Amino acid sequence: MAFNRFFLRNRKKAFLIFLFLAPLVPLLLLRVTLPKIHVYDTLSSWVVQPVAETTSNLVGGVRVVWDRYVSVVNAKSENERLLREVSELKQKIVGFEELQRENSRLSKALKLEPVAGHEYVAARVIGQDLSQESQAFFINAGASQGLEPRMAVVTVDGVVGTIKKVFSHTSVFVAASDPTHDLDAYVSRSRARFIVEGRGEPLVGRLKYLDRAEDVMVGDEILSSGLDGVFPKGLLLGWVVRVEKPKTGVTQSAELRMSVDLGRLEEVMVVRPMAAGPATAANAAASSTVRELPL
Amino acid sequence: MRAPRLTLTQRRYLEFPLLVVLLLVLQGMQISFIQLPAMTGSVPLLFVLGVYIAYTRSWKKLAVLSCFLVLFELGASGVTSGILIAAFLWSLFGARAFVAQLALEGRPSFIVLCLNAFLFFRIFTWFVLAARGHAPPIGDAVSGLLLMLPFVLFLAYLMFPLCLLWDEIFGHVPDDSRDLTPGELR
Numbered sequence: 001m002a003f004n005r006f007f008l009r010n011r012k013k014a015f016l017i018f019l020f021l022a023p024l025v026p027l028l029l030l031r032v033t034l035p036k037i038h039v040y041d042t043l044s045s046w047v048v049q050p051v052a053e054t055t056s057n058l059v060g061g062v063r064v065v066w067d068r069y070v071s072v073v074n075a076k077s078e079n080e081r082l083l084r085e086v087s088e089l090k091q092k093i094v095g096f097e098e099l100q101r102e103n104s105r106l107s108k109a110l111k112l113e114p115v116a117g118h119e120y121v122a123a124r125v126i127g128q129d130l131s132q133e134s135q136a137f138f139i140n141a142g143a144s145q146g147l148e149p150r151m152a153v154v155t156v157d158g159v160v161g162t163i164k165k166v167f168s169h170t171s172v173f174v175a176a177s178d179p180t181h182d183l184d185a186y187v188s189r190s191r192a193r194f195i196v197e198g199r200g201e202p203l204v205g206r207l208k209y210l211d212r213a214e215d216v217m218v219g220d221e222i223l224s225s226g227l228d229g230v231f232p233k234g235l236l237l238g239w240v241v242r243v244e245k246p247k248t249g250v251t252q253s254a255e256l257r258m259s260v261d262l263g264r265l266e267e268v269m270v271v272r273p274m275a276a277g278p279a280t281a282a283n284a285a286a287s288s289t290v291r292e293l294p295l
Numbered sequence: 296m297r298a299p300r301l302t303l304t305q306r307r308y309l310e311f312p313l314l315v316v317l318l319l320v321l322q323g324m325q326i327s328f329i330q331l332p333a334m335t336g337s338v339p340l341l342f343v344l345g346v347y348i349a350y351t352r353s354w355k356k357l358a359v360l361s362c363f364l365v366l367f368e369l370g371a372s373g374v375t376s377g378i379l380i381a382a383f384l385w386s387l388f389g390a391r392a393f394v395a396q397l398a399l400e401g402r403p404s405f406i407v408l409c410l411n412a413f414l415f416f417r418i419f420t421w422f423v424l425a426a427r428g429h430a431p432p433i434g435d436a437v438s439g440l441l442l443m444l445p446f447v448l449f450l451a452y453l454m455f456p457l458c459l460l461w462d463e464i465f466g467h468v469p470d471d472s473r474d475l476t477p478g479e480l481r
Contacts, residue, residue, distance in 0.1 A: 022384070026377035026378075027381045027423070050323070052323040055327040056327040126327060130336055130368070132440075132443070133436070134373030135373070174373055178373070179424070180375075201435060
């Protein structure tokens, strides 16, 4: 009774205290895997992904046409009729050139070395995450294409990142330059092994746990070791750009420049394990298949 | 701009679905092309909307609506969920506390409140990430934050009258932020 009276008199204070303490709970549960909430997943695949993909394609097309228009407008001294004709022809050429560039990128992607027991799922980058603290990107492939978290994302230029979240028709991958991303790697020349960690800056990574005795030089090529169970062995990560060997201590530090430019990323390949089954000729032939880009 | 007249039924059943669709479409645009240069992220539409809710709604409504908004933010951000939830909610609750204490009104106060809440949000997020060893370099974080502030200012300036128009269309009267009856829970 006395407690009820006390509570009724101070319910506003109690509510405000509870409200301000409630956000502590998700912080304290950071290391706990919570059940997945599917509401946003469903809404996202119906609305967010199509909108993101449509606007991404639209903006890309408008940007190219605008560049061409400006270059035509700058040539105002020419005859108006010829200018209009040239403008129309240039717009057509722009479309063909873009198709040619896309074909060239996709052709290069098809030449990716096959990985035993894995296949590549092609996907297009449709967006980027909203925060500055994270370097994550959205792709138009998801659970319906068999993607799962912790799958490797690569291009013909090398390692891109790892799948973090999977929705029905989209996924989020975290780039190798993100501070939360680690992968096992080695120097191709001296076989020194270490962990490559993102620094939160595009194109820059840090070599962690690099033994002081290891032979690492500026210009060395860094490859994935395959020992983390995510990335196949031998994929290019980048090149060493700086080595610091302190006078004391058991480790040395180094930085690498990533081989993949995130700012120019348009298509990626996700490395997906093939479905388990008896070894057959069909399976062997399909060991390096590439799935079509989802439309 | 005159607000269109809606019936009570239309207001009751149209607002929430319309809000959800609008937020999803805006988010689709945010992740695709409303991106700031140098990979500094996107304009914080949902955050400014959350500050408006803190500015004009009671504690109870803010508690519910902020949880609703953070769900959208989680799906489009790569920051660890727990950190994002805590930073987002505490920023909004802190903004509401300021509004209650200082009895703020008008667009200029709203803009200043947005800027302060956003500063807290980003600084808190960076410090928690730094404690876990996952923060970007402080130079990048500071420069990104400085680059973002004018956009937050512009967004707050732009969104305030639009949110007021939304409230007018759907018949919401801003709750009085003053604590007229001490101890009363609103």
